[in-house]
Amino acid sequence: MKMNLTTELKNMEHTSSLETALESLQFVPGLWVNGKYLWLQDTMEKVLYDEALVIKVKQEQIHAKIHLSSVYVKNHSHITKHIHVLAMHHFLNVGQENLTFVSPIENHIIHHANTQVYLVNGHCNQASMKEFTTVPLWNAYTDRIWSSIKKGNLKYQPMAKGPAASIFKMTASIAPHQTRKLDTWTISGSNKNELILLEKALIKKHTSIS
Numbered sequence: 001m002k003m004n005l006t007t008e009l010k011n012m013e014h015t016s017s018l019e020t021a022l023e024s025l026q027f028v029p030g031l032w033v034n035g036k037y038l039w040l041q042d043t044m045e046k047v048l049y050d051e052a053l054v055i056k057v058k059q060e061q062i063h064a065k066i067h068l069s070s071v072y073v074k075n076h077s078h079i080t081k082h083i084h085v086l087a088m089h090h091f092l093n094v095g096q097e098n099l100t101f102v103s104p105i106e107n108h109i110i111h112h113a114n115t116q117v118y119l120v121n122g123h124c125n126q127a128s129m130k131e132f133t134t135v136p137l138w139n140a141y142t143d144r145i146w147s148s149i150k151k152g153n154l155k156y157q158p159m160a161k162g163p164a165a166s167i168f169k170m171t172a173s174i175a176p177h178q179t180r181k182l183d184t185w186t187i188s189g190s191n192k193n194e195l196i197l198l199e200k201a202l203i204k205k206h207t208s209i210s
Helices: 004-008 017-026 192-205
Strands: 025-034 036-039 045-048 053-063 066-075 081-091 098-103 107-111 116-124 130-136 147-148 159-161 164-174 179-189
Touching: 017 036, 025 045, 025 053, 025 066, 025 179, 036 081, 036 164, 053 147, 053 192, 066 081, 066 164, 066 192, 081 116, 081 179, 098 130, 107 130, 107 164, 107 192, 116 164, 116 192, 130 159, 159 164
Parallel strands: none
Antiparallel strands: 025 036, 025 081, 045 053, 053 066, 066 179, 081 164, 098 107, 098 159, 107 116, 116 179, 130 164
16 A cells, blocks of 8 residues: 555654654764864754854654754854764664664665664755765774774775664865754654655655755
């Protein structure tokens, strides 16, 4: 039976199991600029005084199966900044058996955990590059995620088993006093086809991420 996407997105009945699942897959935003990087752990706003940049994060549970996060980076300086906006996702339960892999053809990341499947993807207007990788969770917040910190190149690893994190980055330039926005979303479902349909509906409904 063909899924009615409009009905699916309008169905706002949250089940406790799905809410718990989505909450357990944590989103951690990050930023690379001028050979340095940082992660926004346990905070939704950060000021980088030496770079004159401000990062703010807005999160929405727009559907029982869809969690949308928006990262805003504003350049308060008088020069153009070249940045990589980072998006990390991982489960809180480090003992959870899961498989995380990059799907390059469809351009997104898949997390398998127990009977649930999670799709992770993102969009940034005028981004010039998009890179995906997966890493063991114990490497997630270390320099081991990079093949070159100086250039901001991620170390590519298409698959990770067990406790793992997925990371993707988007490269953008921010003119003086301008703001760049990155949208990233997590979609939970029982199979890959359901996730793809829900993602198409999300993009169609939210024209700013199409």
